[in-house]
Amino acid sequence: MLRQFLSKIPRSFGNSDSPELTRPNSFMTAGLHTHRSNSFNSGCGRPCATKRTSSSIFPASVVAGIEPLLPFKNAPNSEKMNLFVSKVSLCCATFDFSDATKNSIEKDVKRQTLLELLDFVASGSIRFSEPAILAMCRMCSTNLFRVFPPNYRSITSNNGENDDDDPIFCSAWPHLQIVYDLLLKFITSSCLDAKVAKKYIDHAFILRLLDLFDSEDPRERECLKTILHRVYGKFMVHRPLIRKDISNIFYRFVFEEERHNGITELLDIFGSIISGFALPLKEEHKIFLQRVLIPLHKPKTLGVYFQQLSYCVTQFIDKDPKLSSTVIKGLLKYWPITNSQKEVMFLDELKDILEEIDMVEFQKVMVPLSWQIGRCINSFHFQEEEAELSKSAEKRKKAWERLENAANHRPPTTRNTAALVTHSTTSIS
Numbered sequence: 525m526l527r528q529f530l531s532k533i534p535r536s537f538g539n540s541d542s543p544e545l546t547r548p549n550s551f552m553t554a555g556l557h558t559h560r561s562n563s564f565n566s567g568c569g570r571p572c573a574t575k576r577t578s579s580s581i582f583p584a585s586v587v588a589g590i591e592p593l594l595p596f597k598n599a600p601n602s603e604k605m606n607l608f609v610s611k612v613s614l615c616c617a618t619f620d621f622s623d624a625t626k627n628s629i630e631k632d633v634k635r636q637t638l639l640e641l642l643d644f645v646a647s648g649s650i651r652f653s654e655p656a657i658l659a660m661c662r663m664c665s666t667n668l669f670r671v672f673p674p675n676y677r678s679i680t681s682n683n684g685e686n687d688d689d690d691p692i693f694c695s696a697w698p699h700l701q702i703v704y705d706l707l708l709k710f711i712t713s714s715c716l717d718a719k720v721a722k723k724y725i726d727h728a729f730i731l732r733l734l735d736l737f738d739s740e741d742p743r744e745r746e747c748l749k750t751i752l753h754r755v756y757g758k759f760m761v762h763r764p765l766i767r768k769d770i771s772n773i774f775y776r777f778v779f780e781e782e783r784h785n786g787i788t789e790l791l792d793i794f795g796s797i798i799s800g801f802a803l804p805l806k807e808e809h810k811i812f813l814q815r816v817l818i819p820l821h822k823p824k825t826l827g828v829y830f831q832q833l834s835y836c837v838t839q840f841i842d843k844d845p846k847l848s849s850t851v852i853k854g855l856l857k858y859w860p861i862t863n864s865q866k867e868v869m870f871l872d873e874l875k876d877i878l879e880e881i882d883m884v885e886f887q888k889v890m891v892p893l894s895w896q897i898g899r900c901i902n903s904f905h906f907q908e909e910e911a912e913l914s915k916s917a918e919k920r921k922k923a924w925e926r927l928e929n930a931a932n933h934r935p936p937t938t939r940n941t942a943a944l945v946t947h948s949t950t951s952i953s
Contacts, residue, residue, distance in 0.1 A: 621696035661724040692740040704747040737786030791832035798839040818854030849885040
């Protein structure tokens with residue numbers, strides 16, 4: 525049965541015409557050919573937009589006569605890296621997880637192999653060779669990278685104001701989670717040379733990772749958030765590109781699509797990035813605040829990511845208090861007219877900013893800010909709320925009077941009873 529499974533596995537990690545295959549190394553000269561797939565499986569809630577290509581054939585012994593199912597403990601140290609590449613090759617096979625009864629044995633073999641790879645990477649017992657780095661990146665690309673089709677919900681609900689739809693959980697998550705854990709351990713491993721790995725964990729690889737943030741499975745987005753944060757920390761050369769690519773996602777969300785599943789997680793990442801900005805702030809960082817973060821107050825779905833957005837803005841003001849007037853002007857520009865819930869969020873953010881602002885910056889925005897707050901007080905929504913509060917207070921007062929009257933007219937009793945507490949110490953709602 526295992527040999528039947530092995531006969532279906534891709535021969536190696538890439539098409540022969542791939543530009544990366546021209547790099548001279550021992551892995552390439554072994555005569556392996558890469559299998560590339562745009563889909564891990566078809567069981568992730570909604571079908572992938574691209575079809576998975578069929579696997580080519582490769583023998584059971586993938587690299588230099590190494591059997592991929594051989595345990596690491598049974599392999600000599602000199603062959604462990606070759607065995608690692610063979611096992612990673614084995615995990616390039618993809619299956620349909622929408623049907624739990626289909627290829628169950630093969631799925632279990634792949635799962636066990638992934639777990640074995642995870643333990644090996646976590647052990648940090650050997651430095652990763654360049655062929656091993658390429659193999660890992662290819663395997664992760666095959667299993668993780670896929671194109672999400674347009675979300676049908678965006679067609680059926682255009683207002684986007686109440687985004688209470690239940691998330692769609694991926695049926696392939698038991699396998700996907702191990703691949704994500706393996707990638708995280710691999711990136712953070714002290715045995716990985718960042719100077720070599722940056723050739724394969726490149727801009728294109730990072731872009732595909734960012735595309736996955738639109739996944740509807742919150743578990744996947746959480747894993748991606750951790751991985752991207754580690755990539756940002758380890759590969760300094762990619763930091764400007766990562767910031768730019770995330771900014772582009774925010775741009776498209778605000779000005780084009782107004783729908784993206786991963787805005788909260790991306791803002792979480794940026795909150796950590798901003799806290800690490802050196803002083804004085806660079807001009808590009810101030811531009812990011814003005815052109816990206818402040819416009820993020822515009823979408824109707826602000827409530828989904830407001831806490832993370834407010835934290836990012838606060839981080840900027842903590843770094844440079846002079847930016848407080850810039851932020852207030854931006855809030856006034858995007859102030860909601862008819863959405864009272866968003867208006868409350870804006871007022872909460874203003875309250876936090878005004879606690880830190882100095883008099884010089886406050887004078888720059890004093891007039892328009894006072895006018896806007898006065899408008900809020902005189903607004904129909906505010907007056908409605910005040911009327912409701914007044915009605916509630918009146919109801920409580922009448923209820924209390926009825927209780928007092930009932931207590932005064934109650935016939936005396938011989939038992940000890942607790943006296944009715946005074947109105948000044950207790951209220952009944």
